[in-house]
Structure formats: C-alpha cells, structure tokens
Amino acid sequence: MRAYLKLSHSRKAYRVSLRDKLEKSYCQQAMAKSAIDRRWINGFMAAGYHSGLITLKELKIECLSAYRSAFRQRMTQVQEVQLERRLCKLCAEEYR
Numbered sequence: 001m002r003a004y005l006k007l008s009h010s011r012k013a014y015r016v017s018l019r020d021k022l023e024k025s026y027c028q029q030a031m032a033k034s035a036i037d038r039r040w041i042n043g044f045m046a047a048g049y050h051s052g053l054i055t056l057k058e059l060k061i062e063c064l065s066a067y068r069s070a071f072r073q074r075m076t077q078v079q080e081v082q083l084e085r086r087l088c089k090l091c092a093e094e095y096r
Helices: 004-032 039-049 056-071 077-090
Strands: none
Touching: 004 039, 004 056, 039 056, 039 077, 056 077
C-alpha cells in the first residue's frame, strides 16, 4: 500500500511539473519568430512515459491543455495529428 501511495505522489508531482514545463514551452513558441528547440521537453516526456509515471493518453491531454492555456485556442486537427505522431515516436520502445 505504501509503495502505491509513493507512486501516486510521484505521478502527481510529475504531471504538475510537466504541465508547467509544457505551458512555458508553448508560451516561448508563441512569442518566438522561429522554431524553438523541443529536445529537452521531448526527453522529459519520454522519461516520464518510460518510467511509468504517465500514459500516452495523459501526455496528449497535458499537451492539449498546455497549448490551450498558452494560445487561448484549441489545436487544429492537423496540429493534433502531428502531436500524436510525435508522442508515439517519443514513446516507442526503440527510443528507450
């Protein structure tokens, strides 16, 4: 039971941290005139997925939520498909 509670706290802390990092990243993207480097945030998301702290579905929801906070609008369908492709690539077993 104790191990489950510890994992639960770790999952929550990771999601809060991820949400903050995603919002900052999207805000930087909104203000930038050129593409920003997303390697750090991609690595952070992949590490969370591979360590079992977050699922692929939860990653997508966090990204969509952060995007909406930063841009004050929803992602377009094309952007959402690109996001899904990026997340699937990050979470693929060969990138582990």
